[in-house]
Amino acid sequence: MIDKVVVGDLDTNCWIIRAPGTNEAALIDPGAEPDRILQAVDGLDIRAIVLTHAHYDHVLAIPILTHQLKAPVLAHPAEKEVWQHELAHLEEHGHFDAGTATEDLLAVGRPPRATGQLWDGTVDRPLQDADTIAIGELEITVKHTPGHSPGSICLAIEGHLFTGDTLFPGGPGLTGAQWPLTSFEAIMRSIRGLLADTPDETQIHPGHGRDTTVGAERPHLREWATRGW
Ligand SMILES: [Zn+2]
């Protein structure tokens, strides 16, 4: 029922959530490599393309996928500013801002750039906290979790949380004074709220890297708040 394709420069997890007993599915964070994503969803009826946030590494495959799959794009409206910021950075520097990975990518001669058409920023359905997305019998609940970006969201189905770049094994996603539109205080508040009403056995599926569980991460909240990142 849950599948992923790892795509692009930053090994972004593009998640596929299929409703049980149907071929209806949602696609989360089509970050790059549209051909590989299309292969993975072959035979599925993609009802929604949902963005956890609009950093470049989560959105670059949107133009080809919306064209091929005829699926709507769903995101929090506060991400409009984030995508505009991504485009402004591209314009100014000739490549996207890949956070702490930028220098490594430049050093190996792989500046983070798009191949092909860029997303025009169109969101077909703006999402707010507590909204639900119906995929067949499956209900996906939206949790607004600002901090890594102002309109970052996590997506919950029973037993599973898709956390984008908000929460990883070992701590929160990237925030800090040098990263525009981020807030450490906000991300910690968001993560506390997110974990407060979620059982320990719930699986966490982040935007990059391996899965974890709520029970494995919850004991470290205070330690993250103290270290400040
Ligand atoms: Zn991000």
Ligand SMILES: [Zn+2]
């Ligand atoms: Zn990311």
